[in-house]
Amino acid sequence: MNKIVFTGGGTAGHVTPNLAVMAKLRERGWEIHYIGSRNGIEREIVEHEGVPFHPIASGKLRRYFDLKNFKDPFRVALGVGQAYGLLRRLKPHIVFSKGGFVSVPVIVACRLAGVPVISHESDLTPGLANKISMPFASRICVTFPETLQYVRSDKAECTGLPIREQILQGAAARGLSLCGFHSQKPVLLVMGGSLGAQRINQTVRASLDTLLQRYQIIHICGKGHVDPTLAGKRGYSQFEYVKDELPDLLAAADLVVSRAGSTSIFEFLALNKPMLLIPLSRAASRGDQILNANSFQSQGYAHVLFEEDLSADALVSGISALYDERDAMKRRMADNPYGNGTETIVRLLEALKRSGG
Template identity: 30%
Template sequence: MKIVLTGGGTLGSVSPLVGIWQALKAQDSQLEALFIGTKTGPEKDFLKQYSLDFKTVPAGKFRRYFSLKNLLIPFVSLIGFLKALRLLAEFKPNLIVSAGGFVAIPVILAGKLLGSKVLIHQLDIKPTLSNKLVSGLADKITVTFEKSLNDYNRKKTEVVGSLLRQEINEVINQAKEKNILVLGGGTGALAINQLVAKTAPFLPKDFQIIHMTGKGKKVKVLDQNNYHQFEFLDNDYYQKIAESSLVISRAGLSTLLELSFLKKPAIVIPIPSSHQEDNAEYLAAKKACFYFKQNELTPKKLAEKIKEIIDNKEQLSQISDNIFKIADYNGAKKIVKIINNLK
């Protein structure tokens, strides 16, 4: 079987695709896969650890605000479509799988023209524009939550739950006391990075802060023995999550589902005015995270909240239990069965 995985720009759409590829590879050692992503996103470096063949196509990202760049979308999209057409004609995939991202649009259009089956996965609570644009071309649509069934054609849409990379099953899930992990995201979250760097001096010395800033997004901070900054966590990413007693993160659902599987209490600070707010609100309604808007926090206030949360063991335990309950963790097995039925 030959499959094309397509997505990128951020790692949110990439991680579940790797989980799907790993599950398919486990049942079919002859599986051939090609990943088509963006030229400037973090996915190329991220995917090197998996030895997946990687190609790029141009993709026009529609901005939901006035921007002259929107005028270039038709031209960029046409170039992306023609390049995708060439790549797919050479590779001849049976199936194209996407979890969102504008780079997937020209790939799916080209794939349908060449006769490939298409599966799209809706990760977030709110349907992404890229998925909505190509949903009519999909042979099958999978979603994380039952709530999302209303956003697509129910006849071809199915709930599968969480899609996680296999490595998450290999960690020793043992939290270290007062160990705070900050996830700035694969593309970096400058506002959170700066906030946390300024928060660190307000925290007691027995608190350990592990801060993943994102590539090229390191920030200046006072020299402190209990503050450790990294651009990226590669091989020990899941282990660092497992060792944390509290995580501070954006609200990309791929990350939230990883925290959910490992039962990690989290302070969630979504990107303002984005789909991440829907994700955070969904978890908060289930008492499954500590949700704060970015403009609500100052370094001193965040430090106070961290100390308050860490000191309340009963609340930490409750949030830990609740976040684990938000998803089904058999998504990989379910989606493999769906893909086998698409052949």
């Protein structure tokens, strides 16, 4: 039986694309295991899918001074040893890495154990963990065509992002029903990532009366950020967090306002959902969301509103401009060659397995 180990963690964006590839390989009879960090978000997500999870030690790779920088190299070394022991016991044909700090000891252990690795980078510029890991990989998959200039390797290929099959199977009628909406007025979906985005939440609510004149609004606002004073407001439906309902809510949406994490925006792209992206600022991130958003804007898949420019008036104006361009944007999105990278990545895994690395 073909056997594969997945790794990656730290954020949901490092894990959920793995689920798409895992589902396809499971259909083809592969035995699947996952190596991740003991207390990372990946453990809960993977175990929920019924995949055997093997925790190892890992350390964060920081670009700034912190006393933990003196301790974490020892945790990484311990993780390499633990991962090496797991690889010797599990004997996988191949490892697929989605990045995050926990992937570093796993990929180093793969080199020691002679196990081939395919790594995947979601963002436009590689994160630090993937930069360290890439020299050890047999193949490097990237999500954005622009990323190839940063990798500069004949091992690299633009595959797009693996998209979960469930995301593509939503029903608009169910989504409208969940919110108590009708089909005679366009639907705007606002989401700020798994934790929500307070600045976006506040601005949406400040412009709510104006927006509700033209749209019905689904607002995924993050845990603890539902506004009880707006409960029952006609045409406005709030959710702290959604999971199983997300495909139906996306199917019901005509437009999306969102942060610019790569997993989310490629899911919107696969669904041909015109998007207004409000990326995290450089003060709050390494700037990857800004690059992601600019790439989508340059390809005609999205409009961008920077957080520094965010106001109620700017939001209303940005959504209006997006709505006016929605049909042209959908046509461009439908012609995108990297809408769903799942099948391409599965073919690469199968080919590398046949060649023995």
